[in-house]
Amino acid sequence: MGDPVNPLRIGLVGAGQISGAYLKTFPQLDNVRVTAVADLDPARAEATADTVPGARALTPAELLAAPDVDLVLNLTIPAAHAEIALAAVAAGKHVYGEKPLAADTTEARQVLDAAARAGVRVGCAPDTVLGTGVQTARAQLDAGAIGRPVAATAFMVTPGHERWHPAPEFYYRPGGGPLLDMGPYYLTALVTMLGPVRRVVGMSATPQPTRTVGSGPNAGTSFPVQVATHVTGVLEHADGVLSTLMMSFDIWAGQLPRIEVYGLEGSLSVPDPNGFDGQVSRFHASRQEWTPVPESGGYRGASRGYGVSDLARALATGGPHRADGELAYHVLDVMESLLAAAESGQAVEVGSSCARPAAVPLDARPEEQ
Incomplete structure (x- = not known):
């Protein structure tokens, strides 16, 4: 799973404005494939699924239960990020979401802890x-x-x-x-x-x-x-x-x-x-x-969705993925701390840390590393 022979099967939840950017990228990547689309608006889910060969429109609950969905791509509004992510983890799915990871660090930690217990991965934008x-x-x-x-x-x-x-x-x-x-x-x-x-x-x-x-x-x-x-x-x-x-x-x-x-x-x-x-x-x-x-690092021609492909590669090789949940959590923690510092007028210690993600070699392909 997560390689060109057995691509990671993606269920997209939230067929709003940003979904088009991901759906434009995925056909360029061999190790991921969209199999299902869900949205609170069934008509929008249908219209989006019609643009993706082999994908079908489902309700969010149906998508979470679908056996041909390995990873839930969470493109809902920020207030719903944790709810959808926790439901996906409970269903045994990997999760990759739009930023921020959750509305606050309390919800974000719940997602990461639940994923660790379930043995599934969490990824999060930005993958820019x-x-x-x-x-x-x-x-x-x-x-x-x-x-x-x-x-x-x-x-x-x-x-x-x-x-x-x-x-x-x-x-x-x-x-x-x-x-x-x-x-x-x-x-x-x-x-x-x-x-x-x-x-x-x-x-x-x-x-x-x-x-x-x-x-x-x-x-x-x-x-x-x-x-x-x-x-x-x-x-x-x-x-x-x-x-x-x-x-x-x-x-x-x-x-x-x-x-x-x-x-x-x-x-x-x-x-x-x-x-x-x-x-x-x-x-x-x-x-x-x-x-x-001159360019000396990074995925050439990358666009939104490369972080999902990088996660799929990591699943196939057993290594770490770069746009991971702990990085996203630390960034959210920094933002919360900054707002708290602005409100209090005092310096605030950031409670979390994270590993610096591995560099991306120039001309690498996410499915080939």
């Missing part, structure tokens, strides 16, 4: 860090290309998703906000490159008490904001590197870098971690200019 962008940057850092890292910055600014999303309310309820929505991309990249985080300080704000839907049938409808929409903080990594983070739904535009890493001998510019590739650039003290770095 498996692409050539972040992996090339990691390869540079591992090779000492800018000397010992001492600091990093990570910035994500936007005026808010309500401008384009027809039902954006969940982004502004508990479990949403810029940190929990977009932070996993940036924090997973930082942990992949620089290792886990041990302590955080932060501040947050909610400048706009309401937002207005900008498109779709509910355009013009206002709704309340229940979470911080601008969060900034400093993360102390276990090896002493200090990362400055800013996540905002309150800024129209900026010329800030997505991610930069600063070492004793130079600096590294890292592309948008919400994508899989992009140009990495390096500034070195000996050359005194920014120069492009």
Whole structure:
């Protein structure tokens, strides 16, 4: 199971907007195959299943019980992540979910503990860090290309998703906000490159008490904001590197870098971690200019779903998978700790840690490693 001869059979739960990205990727990968689709809206499940050869539409309960589903791909809204994951684990299925792993660390730990007892695996987005962008940057850092890292910055600014999303309310309820929505991309990249985080300080704000839907049938409808929409903080990594983070739904535009890493001998510019590739650039003290770095790590041409294929490979070989539950849990713990620090005005120790995932060699295929 999980190899090209016996591909991992996937049951997709939640046929919403992000499901299309996964379904576009899976036909490119030999070790995974979608066999079932479920959604609270049966018509949407049917319409999605019709686009996938060999897949059928089921109710969520039917999918969880289906003998031809090995892994549940959990693409529901964040508030339902733990419920679906726990049900899948109870049914003896592996789980791979969209980020965050759960609405909070209490639920997330329940999922991981249940999976450990059941002997099944948990994976979680983002898998963007498996692409050539972040992996090339990691390869540079591992090779000492800018000397010992001492600091990093990570910035994500936007005026808010309500401008384009027809039902954006969940982004502004508990479990949403810029940190929990977009932070996993940036924090997973930082942990992949620089290792886990041990302590955080932060501040947050909610400048706009309401937002207005900008498109779709509910355009013009206002709704309340229940979470911080601008969060900034400093993360102390276990090896002493200090990362400055800013996540905002309150800024129209900026010329800030997505991610930069600063070492004793130079600096590294890292592309948008919400994508899989992009140009990495390096500034070195000996050359005194920014120069492009050739791709030197990562899955070429990767897209959403490569983390599932990497998990399938790990099942076939018995090794670890990279976009794993403990990494996702640590990232969620860092985000919770940062929000707690912002509320208390005090530094907060991060209770969890995680192993730094194995690097992805350049030109590797997830089903062949």
